[in-house]
Amino acid sequence: MRDKILNIRIIELVVFVVIWMAIFSVPFFNQRISNEVDWGKVLGEWIMMLSYLVIFLLNTLFFVPKFLFQKKYRSYLIFTLLAIVTVVGATVFVRFLLTPPRPLEMPPMDFGPGMPPMELGPGMPPPMGYKPVVTLPPKSIYMVFIDNLILSLLVVGVGTAIKMVAQWLNEENRRKDLEKEQLKTELALLRHQVSPHFFMNTLNNIHALIDINAEDAKNTIIQLSTMMRYLLYDTAHGKTTLKKEIAFIESYITLMKLRFPENVVVTLSLPKKILDIEIPPMLFISFLENAFKHGVSYKSESFVFFKIEQTRNQLVSNIKNSKHSNLGVSEASYSGIGLTNIKKSLKLLYGNDYTLNIVENEKEFEVQLTIPVYDN
Numbered sequence: 001m002r003d004k005i006l007n008i009r010i011i012e013l014v015v016f017v018v019i020w021m022a023i024f025s026v027p028f029f030n031q032r033i034s035n036e037v038d039w040g041k042v043l044g045e046w047i048m049m050l051s052y053l054v055i056f057l058l059n060t061l062f063f064v065p066k067f068l069f070q071k072k073y074r075s076y077l078i079f080t081l082l083a084i085v086t087v088v089g090a091t092v093f094v095r096f097l098l099t100p101p102r103p104l105e106m107p108p109m110d111f112g113p114g115m116p117p118m119e120l121g122p123g124m125p126p127p128m129g130y131k132p133v134v135t136l137p138p139k140s141i142y143m144v145f146i147d148n149l150i151l152s153l154l155v156v157g158v159g160t161a162i163k164m165v166a167q168w169l170n171e172e173n174r175r176k177d178l179e180k181e182q183l184k185t186e187l188a189l190l191r192h193q194v195s196p197h198f199f200m201n202t203l204n205n206i207h208a209l210i211d212i213n214a215e216d217a218k219n220t221i222i223q224l225s226t227m228m229r230y231l232l233y234d235t236a237h238g239k240t241t242l243k244k245e246i247a248f249i250e251s252y253i254t255l256m257k258l259r260f261p262e263n264v265v266v267t268l269s270l271p272k273k274i275l276d277i278e279i280p281p282m283l284f285i286s287f288l289e290n291a292f293k294h295g296v297s298y299k300s301e302s303f304v305f306f307k308i309e310q311t312r313n314q315l316v317s318n319i320k321n322s323k324h325s326n327l328g329v330s331e332a333s334y335s336g337i338g339l340t341n342i343k344k345s346l347k348l349l350y351g352n353d354y355t356l357n358i359v360e361n362e363k364e365f366e367v368q369l370t371i372p373v374y375d376n
Contacts, residue, residue, distance in 0.1 A: 015162065016060075023049060048148060051091035052155045058083050060159045068160070069167060084152045092145050199228075201289060202252075205259040220255055227251050235281035242315070242373075243274045246308070249284060253306070256292050264296050269307035277373040279315065280349055286342040287319045287367050295321025295365065310373070319367045323360065346371070 059080060067076035202224055210217045230248050234240055250268065257266050288306060296302045305320040346354050350371060357368040 009166070011166075020053060020056075023052075047095055048091060051087045051148070052152060055084055055087050055152050056155050056159045058087075059156045060163050064160055064163045080156060084149065084156065088148045088152050089145060092141060092148060096141055096144075201293075202227075202255055205255055209258055216258060220258060223251050223255060231281075238280065239278045240281040242277050242279055242310070245279060245281060245283065246270060246274060249288065249306070252285065252288065256288075260292075260296055260302075261298065263301045265301075265303040267303065267305045267307075269305075271308060271310050275310050275312075275373075277310070277315070279371070279373060280345065283342070283345075283371075284317060284319070284369075287317075287369070291319050291321035291365075291367075295323065297322070297324045300324055313372060315371050315373045317367075317369045319369075321365050323363055323365050 063076055063080050063083070067079065206217055206220050206224065209220060227248060230244065234244055253266055253268055291304045295304055302322040302324070305318070307318040309316040343356065346356060353372050355370045359366045359368070
């Protein structure tokens with residue numbers, strides 16, 4: 001975030017420097033006649049432009065941040081107008097002291113080729129038939145003040161607009177960073193919601209196994225501790241490798257198979273070579289939990305099928321389970337805490353770059369998930 005703000009400030013500074021370099025170069029080019037430059041007029045215009053620069057800096061560096069952005073609009077207007085009037089008034093006064101207006105004189109009279117122009121004094125009447133070029137009187141100090149006051153207001157307006165654009169960019173970057181942090185927080189909360197749900201079911205499985213086979217129950221506890229270590233450490237950064245996630249799924253399915261009778265067929269289809277790709281942790285557990293919860297019947301033959309296919313750009317998973325009429329399984333009942341959370345997670349993680357299809361018929365329920373993946 002600090003780097004983004006620094007970049008915006010650097011861009012803002014570069015824009016200001018370029019604009020003012022262009023403004024200060026205008027008098028030089030305007031007063032350049034042939035190969036000579038009227039430096040007197042250039043310096044006079046530079047003095048006036050220096051006042052614009054002072055007003056610009058006061059406005060952008062002090063008045064806008066301290067008053068306008070703090071919503072002190074009255075103070076901003078008062079101090080800005082006061083600064084404009086003071087600086088412009090002082091500059092116009094100094095400029096008139098340094099370059100006082102010249103009195104009106106009769107322009108020289110040209111008698112033709114070979115004759116020098118004749119200077120006519122202010123009291124001398126021009127010859128008959130001679131019409132001198134009309135020379136407009138110079139602006140009064142009051143008109144000069146009004147003109148520069150208007151230009152100063154335009155300078156303040158441009159500076160304020162640039163400053164507000166920079167402020168808007170800063171706020172936009174800050175908003176995006178806050179959204180990212182919020183997404184991370186929501187994903188962490190979703191994972192924490194999944195984990196207790198998973199452990200509640202697993203502990204129930206171990207509780208049931210203790211009465212059946214104590215030795216298997218001990219091994220199961222060891223396996224569960226390994227899974228807990230995975231959840232606590234390997235998924236701490238919000239990402240895990242596909243290889244670790246598959247190992248976690250295998251351990252989970254092993255624990256679940258201990259609980260159910262032999263008429264429950266559990267099939268796990270995995271790729272022979274697992275690519276080195278990163279995925280969000282606990283992405284498939286909710287689907288598997290629901291498959292075992294709603295697809296297994298102790299009275300009827302049941303099955304749970306889990307398959308993963310991988311390519312360079314996509315990871316495709318397919319989870320199926322048997323459907324029993326006595327359980328009343330439907331998408332509505334299937335959509336428990338886990339499935340609701342996984343939908344939120346997918347939306348937060350991938351936006352619209354994933355596909356999730358839920359298909360059901362009289363005998364089976366199927367979930368098809370496709371997500372984009374990238375090489376580590």
